[in-house]
Amino acid sequence: MKTLLMMRRRFRDDESGAAMVEYSILVGIIAGAAILAILAIGGWVSGRFAGLCTNLARVAGTTCDSAAGTGS
Structure with a gap:
C-alpha cells in the first residue's frame, strides 16, 4: 500500500510533460514569427525592386520586367 x-505522489509531482508542452508551444510561436518576418521582408524587397525597375525603365526609356529580372 x-x-x-x-x-x-511521484506521478502527481512529475511536471516534465507540462514543460515539454510549454516548450513545444514556444517553439511553434517562434517558428510562426520567423516565417511571418521572412514573408514580410520578402514582400518589401520585391516591392523595392519593382519600383527600381519602373524608375529605370522610365528614365532610360527601355522596358523592364521586374518579375523575370530582365530588361532591354
Missing part, C-alpha cells in the same frame, strides 16, 4: 501511495 505504501508503494502505491509513493507511486501516486
